[in-house]
Amino acid sequence: MKNMLIGDQWVSASDGRTLSVVSPSDGRAFDEIPRGTAQDVDRAVQAARTSLTGAWGQLNASERGRIMMRIAQKVLDHEEELAQIEAKDTGKPMTTARNDIKVLARYFEFYAGGADKLHGETIPFLNGHQVSLLREPLGVTAHIIPWNYPAQMLGRTLAPALAMGNGTVLKPAEDTSLSAIRFAELALEAGLPAGALNIVTGLGEEVGAALSGHPGIDFISFTGSNEVGTLIQQAAAKNAVKCVLELGGKSPQIVFDDVDVERAVPIIVRAIVQNAGQTCTAGSRLLVQRSIYDSFVAKVAEAFAKVRVGTPEMDLDCGPVMNPAQHQRVQRYIDQAREQGIPVLAEGQIAADAPATGHFVKPTLFGPVPRTAALACEEVFGPVLAAMPFEDEADAIALANGTEYGLLAAVWTENAGRLHRVAKSVKAGQVFMNCYGAGGGVELPFGGTKRSGHGREKGFLALEEVSTTKTLVHYHG
Numbered sequence: 001m002k003n004m005l006i007g008d009q010w011v012s013a014s015d016g017r018t019l020s021v022v023s024p025s026d027g028r029a030f031d032e033i034p035r036g037t038a039q040d041v042d043r044a045v046q047a048a049r050t051s052l053t054g055a056w057g058q059l060n061a062s063e064r065g066r067i068m069m070r071i072a073q074k075v076l077d078h079e080e081e082l083a084q085i086e087a088k089d090t091g092k093p094m095t096t097a098r099n100d101i102k103v104l105a106r107y108f109e110f111y112a113g114g115a116d117k118l119h120g121e122t123i124p125f126l127n128g129h130q131v132s133l134l135r136e137p138l139g140v141t142a143h144i145i146p147w148n149y150p151a152q153m154l155g156r157t158l159a160p161a162l163a164m165g166n167g168t169v170l171k172p173a174e175d176t177s178l179s180a181i182r183f184a185e186l187a188l189e190a191g192l193p194a195g196a197l198n199i200v201t202g203l204g205e206e207v208g209a210a211l212s213g214h215p216g217i218d219f220i221s222f223t224g225s226n227e228v229g230t231l232i233q234q235a236a237a238k239n240a241v242k243c244v245l246e247l248g249g250k251s252p253q254i255v256f257d258d259v260d261v262e263r264a265v266p267i268i269v270r271a272i273v274q275n276a277g278q279t280c281t282a283g284s285r286l287l288v289q290r291s292i293y294d295s296f297v298a299k300v301a302e303a304f305a306k307v308r309v310g311t312p313e314m315d316l317d318c319g320p321v322m323n324p325a326q327h328q329r330v331q332r333y334i335d336q337a338r339e340q341g342i343p344v345l346a347e348g349q350i351a352a353d354a355p356a357t358g359h360f361v362k363p364t365l366f367g368p369v370p371r372t373a374a375l376a377c378e379e380v381f382g383p384v385l386a387a388m389p390f391e392d393e394a395d396a397i398a399l400a401n402g403t404e405y406g407l408l409a410a411v412w413t414e415n416a417g418r419l420h421r422v423a424k425s426v427k428a429g430q431v432f433m434n435c436y437g438a439g440g441g442v443e444l445p446f447g448g449t450k451r452s453g454h455g456r457e458k459g460f461l462a463l464e465e466v467s468t469t470k471t472l473v474h475y476h477g
């Protein structure tokens with residue numbers, strides 16, 4: 001039985017209720033977390049507010065950075081333990097989980113260095129005046145994250161907010177709260193003052209709704225579904241606070257006829273099967289120039305058929321999907337595409353000894369997928385790749401931009417002019433050229449266009465999102 005963190009107290013829910021923690025690999029419950037309440041959220045927001053005038057708020061920027069660097073080191077010192085917690089909770093392969101913990105440490109390291117480097121300026125103004133622009137924290141920041149990369153997500157959203165001196169409240173996903181709880185213990189051991197970080201576990205419609213609608217918060221960072229993203233923006237609007245929304249994607253791999261095939265194929269396969277396709281930046285559409293469509297897609301199919309799915313300990317290419325709802329959702333997309341007569345070009349294999357009660361899905365490559373099919377337009381959030389031919393550069397751009405999303409894209413061609421023309425024409429927050437980078441990339445500003453959301457995380461820009469300015473005008477004669 002785990003507790004959650006409010007101020008410096010590890011507490012159960014105010015009404016004592018709990019939620020089971022279930023393993024996606026075998027469907028069995030193995031732990032419990034508090035099912036937090038609106039009252040718990042209220043206490044967490046107050047603790048975060050109090051921290052701003054307490055020990056946390058009194059630290060100078062370099063001291064904040066030093067504590068964050070110690071947190072990064074603590075995470076690295078506990079990499080194996082945290083990776084095992086994460087793998088058990090999410091079902092992901094151990095190698096992936098270890099990488100996620102390294103990325104979590106990297107977020108704290110990167111933003112530790114940023115804590116004392118984003119600062120104000122002086123502004124020339126009227127004679128007899130001195131104007132200075134101060135850089136300040138927003139205040140209490142709320143962070144609501146999903147279950148696909150729990151450790152990475154908490155680093156991505158919390159590290160810049162802490163670097164800028166905010167008091168934070170985190171609501172992890174109900175399915176995956178364990179790494180956040182262990183992380184918070186380590187953060188306190190590393191010297192993070194009480195109240196700088198609060199964690200309230202529980203349900204989205206209870207804790208998430210109470211937190212995002214709380215009048216005491218100054219900012220919301222949300223990653224998750226478009227449906228909930230809309231609710232978050234409404235809640236933010238009511239309190240007139242800013243929100244950063246990182247929502248879904250349907251990211252295209254745009255492959256021209258002069259592609260370096262040997263280099264591209266494994267990267268394209270990994271970009272969709274990584275984390276069982278449960279990645280907002282998954283490369284879920286494979287757009288291939290018609291002249292090489294058959295031969296290129298055949299190569300991808302060959303690699304795709306070798307993908308192996310299993311438990312964390314088996315440490316194969318990917319694990320199960322998160323929960324029964326996700327299992328049904330992904331399977332429904334696969335079944336419907338088959339019923340529509342869309343050809344299956346390749347399937348990965350589920351390990352024979354994977355538990356029958358686990359949420360395992362066969363990675364599936366479909367093609368050619370009609371441009372109007374659900375698979376061509378909607379986010380599956382599973383290991384399902386939709387291949388489609390295009391005619392020329394203009395058609396590739398139109399097809400790439402033809403969904404409501406705009407998160408990531410990749411362009412594959414040896415023609416430098418075409419590489420840049422297409423990259424500039426594609427609507428996306430990040431465009432990879434002859435490479436792909438789902439996850440990681442702590443240094444690289446990241447976020448959506450169109451329905452993929454707004455605001456930027458990662459990189460230096462994230463520090464601006466979670467801070468504000470104050471203009472001081474002094475008449476000195």
Ligand code: NAP
Binds near residue numbers: 226248279381
């Ligand atoms: P979700 O419901 O949007 O969950 C994201 C976070 O929001 C979770 O912490 C969730 O809590 C919380 N939440 C849920 N309802 C809320 C509400 N009314 N107010 C405030 N917070 C709320 O996403 P999901 O249920 O985990 O997954 C559903 C679909 O979203 C997936 O199939 C996938 O398509 C998409 N998704 C996208 C991303 C991404 O990175 N872009 C990540 C995950 C999922 P609970 O955990 O308690 O629900």
Ligand code: MG
Binds near residue numbers: 204
């Ligand atoms: Mg949910």
